[in-house]
Amino acid sequence: MHYIMFYIFATIAIISSIRVITARNPVHSVLFLILVFCNVAGLFLLLGAEFLAMVLIIVYAGAVAVLFLFVVMMLDINIVPLREGFLSYLPIGGLIGMILLVELVMVTAGWVIPTGNLLATTTHDLPNTAALTNTEELGKVLYTRYVYQFQTAGIALLVAMIGAILLTLRSRSGVRRQSVTRQLVRTKANSLELKKVQTRGGV
Amino acid sequence: MTWGLMMTELPDFLPVLPEFLLICAALGLLMAGAFLREGKAASDVIGLWAVLFMTVSGLLVVSGSGGNITTFNGMFITDHFSVFMKILILVSGSVTLMMSLPWLQDERISKFEFPILVLFATVGMLMMVSANDLMAMYLGLELQSLSLYVIAAYHRDNSRATEAGMKYFVLGSLASGLLLFGASFVYGFTGQTEFDGLAKSLAGVDKASMGAIIGAVFIIFGLAFKLSAVPFHMWTPDVYEGAPAPVTAFFALAPKIAAMALLVRVLTGPFMAMAEQWQQIVMILAMASMILGAFAALNQTNIKRLMAYSSIGHVGYALIGLSVGNMIGVLGLLVYLTIYLVMNLGVFAIILSMRQKGRLTEGIEDLSGLAKTQPLMAAALAALMFSMAGIPPLAGFFSKLYVFIAAIESQMYVLAIVGVLTSVVSAFYYLRIIKIMYFDEPVETFDKPLSRAVALTLAASSIVVLGFFLYPPPLLMQAEEATAALFPG
Numbered sequence: 001m002h003y004i005m006f007y008i009f010a011t012i013a014i015i016s017s018i019r020v021i022t023a024r025n026p027v028h029s030v031l032f033l034i035l036v037f038c039n040v041a042g043l044f045l046l047l048g049a050e051f052l053a054m055v056l057i058i059v060y061a062g063a064v065a066v067l068f069l070f071v072v073m074m075l076d077i078n079i080v081p082l083r084e085g086f087l088s089y090l091p092i093g094g095l096i097g098m099i100l101l102v103e104l105v106m107v108t109a110g111w112v113i114p115t116g117n118l119l120a121t122t123t124h125d126l127p128n129t130a131a132l133t134n135t136e137e138l139g140k141v142l143y144t145r146y147v148y149q150f151q152t153a154g155i156a157l158l159v160a161m162i163g164a165i166l167l168t169l170r171s172r173s174g175v176r177r178q179s180v181t182r183q184l185v186r187t188k189a190n191s192l193e194l195k196k197v198q199t200r201g202g203v
Numbered sequence: 204m205t206w207g208l209m210m211t212e213l214p215d216f217l218p219v220l221p222e223f224l225l226i227c228a229a230l231g232l233l234m235a236g237a238f239l240r241e242g243k244a245a246s247d248v249i250g251l252w253a254v255l256f257m258t259v260s261g262l263l264v265v266s267g268s269g270g271n272i273t274t275f276n277g278m279f280i281t282d283h284f285s286v287f288m289k290i291l292i293l294v295s296g297s298v299t300l301m302m303s304l305p306w307l308q309d310e311r312i313s314k315f316e317f318p319i320l321v322l323f324a325t326v327g328m329l330m331m332v333s334a335n336d337l338m339a340m341y342l343g344l345e346l347q348s349l350s351l352y353v354i355a356a357y358h359r360d361n362s363r364a365t366e367a368g369m370k371y372f373v374l375g376s377l378a379s380g381l382l383l384f385g386a387s388f389v390y391g392f393t394g395q396t397e398f399d400g401l402a403k404s405l406a407g408v409d410k411a412s413m414g415a416i417i418g419a420v421f422i423i424f425g426l427a428f429k430l431s432a433v434p435f436h437m438w439t440p441d442v443y444e445g446a447p448a449p450v451t452a453f454f455a456l457a458p459k460i461a462a463m464a465l466l467v468r469v470l471t472g473p474f475m476a477m478a479e480q481w482q483q484i485v486m487i488l489a490m491a492s493m494i495l496g497a498f499a500a501l502n503q504t505n506i507k508r509l510m511a512y513s514s515i516g517h518v519g520y521a522l523i524g525l526s527v528g529n530m531i532g533v534l535g536l537l538v539y540l541t542i543y544l545v546m547n548l549g550v551f552a553i554i555l556s557m558r559q560k561g562r563l564t565e566g567i568e569d570l571s572g573l574a575k576t577q578p579l580m581a582a583a584l585a586a587l588m589f590s591m592a593g594i595p596p597l598a599g600f601f602s603k604l605y606v607f608i609a610a611i612e613s614q615m616y617v618l619a620i621v622g623v624l625t626s627v628v629s630a631f632y633y634l635r636i637i638k639i640m641y642f643d644e645p646v647e648t649f650d651k652p653l654s655r656a657v658a659l660t661l662a663a664s665s666i667v668v669l670g671f672f673l674y675p676p677p678l679l680m681q682a683e684e685a686t687a688a689l690f691p692g
Contacts, residue, residue, distance in 0.1 A: 107388075107414045147214070148275035152330065152342040155226060156349055159323050162233070163353035166316045167368075 006046055013039035026072045030065055037061040051134040215274040218267060218281045221260040221289065222329050228256035229322040236315030246315040250304040253318035257297040257325065264289045271688065273335060277397050280335035287537060287685035288332045288464040295456035295544055296325040298660055299551070303449025305654035306555050310563070312358050312447070320357075321453065324350035328461035332468075337386045337396040340465060344382070344429070348375050351458060355446045367445025374438045378428030385421025388414050401473035419474050423484055426469070429462035432522060433491035436515050440499075443511035448563070451507050452551035455514050460540055463518075467525060467533060471689045478528050485526035490621050492519030497625040500632050505565050506554055509632065510547075513591065516629055517543050523606040523622060527613045530690050535605035537682040542590075542602040542671070549587045549664030552657045553580060558650045567636060572645025580649075581640045583665040588637050590668045592630035598671035 016035040023029045037060045044053035142150055216223065232249050239245045264286055271282045300321050307313035327347030334340035352375060356368020390396055392414035393404045405415060428435040443451045470481055496516020503509040521543070524536030557564050574581040590599035603626060610619040653661075671678075 103417060107417055145276050146278075146338070148278045149338050149342055152339070152346060155323065155326070156342065156346045159320070159346060159349045159353070162316060162320065162323075163349065166314070166320075166353060167356055167359050 002046060006043065009039045009042040009046070013043070027069065030068045030072055033068070034061050034065045037065065049134055051138055214276070215272075218272045218274045218333075219279060220267065221263040222326055222333075224263060225256060225260050225322055225326045225329070228253070229319050229326065232315075232322070233319050236319065239315075246313045246317070247304055247308065249315045250300060250313075250318040253322050254297045254301050256322070257293050257300070260329075261290060261293040261297075264293065275339075277399060278336040278339045279330075279333050280398075281333055282688040284464070284468070284685040284688040285333045287681055288460060289329050291460050291541060291544055292325060292328045292332065292457050295460065295548070296321060296328075296453070298548055298656075299449060299453045299456065301656040302452065302552060302555055302654070302660055305656065306449050307447075309558070309561075310358075310447070314357075317354065317357060320350045320354050324354070324453075325457065328457055331461045332464045334465065334468070335398045337390065337398075337401075340469070341379075341383060341386060344425075344462075344465070345379060347458060347461065348379065348429070351375075351454065354450050354453070355442055357450060358447050361445075361447075363445040364447060367442045370438055370445075371442045375428070378425045378435065381421050381428075382425025385418040385423075385425065388418030388421065390418075392418065398469070398473045402475065405473060406476040416477055416480050419477060419481060420484065422469060423466070423481060423488075426462050426466045427488055430459055430466065430518050430522075431511075431515055432488040432518050433495045433515060436492070436495065439515060440508050440511040443514075444505055444508045444565075448507065448551070448555050448565075451510070452547075452555065455510060455547055455551065456544055459514065459518065460544065463521060463525075463536070463540060467536065467689065470525065471528070471533065482526050482528050485522055485528075486615070486618060489519045489522035489526050489618060492516060492522065493621055493625040494519075497628040500629065503632070504567055506557070506567050506570075507565055509567065510550065510554070513629070513632075514547075516625065519625075520603060520606055520622060523610050523615075523618050526618065527609045527615060529609075529613065530686050531612060532606070532609040533689060534679075534682050534686045535602075535609045537685055538605050538678060539602040541678055541682070542598045542668075545664050545667045546587055546590055546599060549583065549661050549668065550591075552661040552664070553584050553587075556580075556649060556653050556657050559647045561650065567639060568643075569646070570636060571639045571643035573640040573649075575645050576648040577651075580653075580661070583661050584640065585637045586665050586669055588633040592633040593626050594630075596672040598668045601671060601675065 013036050016032040016039070019032040020029050020036065023032060037056055041053040041056045041061075044050070044056065232252055235252075236245060236249050267281065267286075271280065273280045300318055303317075304313070307317065324347050327343050327345070327350060330343030331340065331347060334343050352368060352372040355371045356365050358364035386396075389401065392412050393401055395401045395404050424435065431439040443454065446454065470478075470485070474481060492515050496512050496514075496519055500509050500512035500516070503512065517539075521536050521539045524532040524534070524539060526532070527535075554565075557569060559569065570584075573584070586597065590597035593600045593603045603622070607619045607622055610616070610622070
C-alpha cells in the first residue's frame, strides 16, 4: 500500500513539475506548482513527517503559490519573449545540469546505510518514536534547544519587513487618511449645527 | 532524561552580550526613528547612536575575551579568533557608517533606516563569526545578506542602485540555496549540525564519505559567493558600481571579513578531516581570483569598479593563506585581512570625498592633478596605492609577504608564483592612479572641506600603512593568539 501511494505521489509530482516549466500559460504553471506541493506533502505524510506536510500545504500552497498567482495575474506576463534564447543557453545549462545529476547519482548510489553503528555515532539519546508525534517533539525543542536559531530567524524576518517598507513606501500628499484622534475629538458641538428653516423658504 | 526537562534552564547570556546589545539598540533606534519627527537631524542622531552602540559592543567583545566558551547548547562560540574578527568587523562597520552620514546628507538621501540596517547587518556578521552550528551559520549569513540586499538598493530612485540591489538579491539567494543544499547533505550523511560533532564524526570515519564532501563543496561555493571569489564574482563590479559609495565601502569590508572568518572556521574546524579535498578547491579559487583581479582591472575607468576588481584580487591573496591550511597560513590570512581593512578604509575615504561643484564623480580621470590642488590628500592616496601594490616597506608589502611565506613553506610554489606575478600586473593600475594624480594637468578641483570623519579616517589609515613596519608585533601577537584558538594542540 505504501509503495503504491509512493509511486502515485511521486509520478504526479514529477509530471507536474515538468509541466511547471513547459506550460505556455504562466497561470497554468503556478497551478501545476501547487499540485507539486500537494504531492510532495503526500510524500512527507508517507514518511511520517506530518508536521512538514501540513506546513508545506499551508505555507507553500496556501501562501506562496497564491502570491505567485496574484503577481502573475496582475502583471500579465507574456512568457513567449522570456523563452527566447532558451536554445542558445541550453548547451551550457544542460551540461551543468548533467554534471550535477551525475554527482547526485554517484552520491546516492554510493550511500551505504550503516547497520548498527548509526546508533553509536549519534550523540543524542534517541526518543521513543512510537510514543511521540512530530509536532510535539518540534514544540519541545524549538523554544529551548533551538531558541538561538528561532530568535535569529525572527530578526531576519524583521529585517525583511523593514526592507520592504524602506524600498516601497512613498509619502504622497493629498491622500485622505483615517485619523482616529481627529475622529475622537469631534464632538456634537463643533460638527452639528441646527438651523431653523423657514417653511417654504429653502435652505 | 527527556530533552524538555534538560533544557529549561536559561542559557548563558554573557558570551552573546555584544550581539544582544546591538539587537536591542537596533530595535530601540527603529522605534525612535519611527516616532521621532522625520527630518535631517533625526537620521544623523540615529546614525551617531548606532556608531556609539557599535563601539560599546566592541568594548564588550574585548572585555569578554577568554578561552573557548560555547553557549546556547553549543550553537554559539566565542574564542580569541572570534574576538579578533569581531573587532575587525565592528571597526569597519562603525567607521564606514561614520563616514557615510555626511555623504548621505549631502546627497539628500539620508534616512533613519540606513544606520539601523547597517546595525542589523553587523549583528548578522558577528553571528557568522561566532557560529558553531550549520543552522546558526546559515541564519547569521542570511540576516547579514538580507540587510545588505536592502542597503544595496537603498537609493531607490536611482535605476543603477535598484539594478544593483536586484542583481545582488537574485544571485545571493541562489548562493544561499547552494549553501543550504550543501548543509543538508552534510547533515544527511553525518547526522550532525554542530561543528564539534561534525568534526568528530568526519574524523572518525577513515575516509570522509562522498556525500559529506559534496556537501562541504556546496558550502564552500556558497561562502565563496559572499567573498566574491572567482568564479562567483560576477555580481561584484556591478553592485559596487551601482550602489551608493558608502554602501560600496561597507560591502568591500565588513561582509568579506565575516565570510572569510566563517570559511576559515568551517574549513579548519568541522571539515579539517577532509583538508586534502578542500585545499585544492580553495587553491583554484585563490588563483582564479588573483588572476582575474589583476587583469580585469586594467581597463577600468570608474574607481568603484576598479576597487571591486581590486577586492577580488585581494580575496585571492587572502585565500592563499587558507589553502595552505595550517597555522602559518591562517596567521597570514588574518594579518592580510587587517591590513586590507586599513588600506580600504583610507581609499574609500577619498572616494567618498570625490565631489566637484557639489556633483559626485567616480572617474579615475577626475583625480588628475590632485597633487597640485590637494597635495596632502594626493600624498595619502599615493601611499595607500603603493601599499596596495605591495611596495616595501609599506603595510601592504608585509601582508603579502606573510601569505607568500606560508605558501612557500608548505611547498605550494605555484600559488606563490602566481601571487607574485599577478601582484606585478596589478601594480600597473595602482601606479596608474598615482601617475594621473601627479603628472596629469588638473581639470577641476574637489570640493573642500572634507568632513571630519573622512579626514580622520584618511589620516589614520595612511599613518598605519606608512608606519606599520616600525612596530608590527601588536597585530602579529593578536593574530597569533586568534590562530591558536583554531588549531588547539
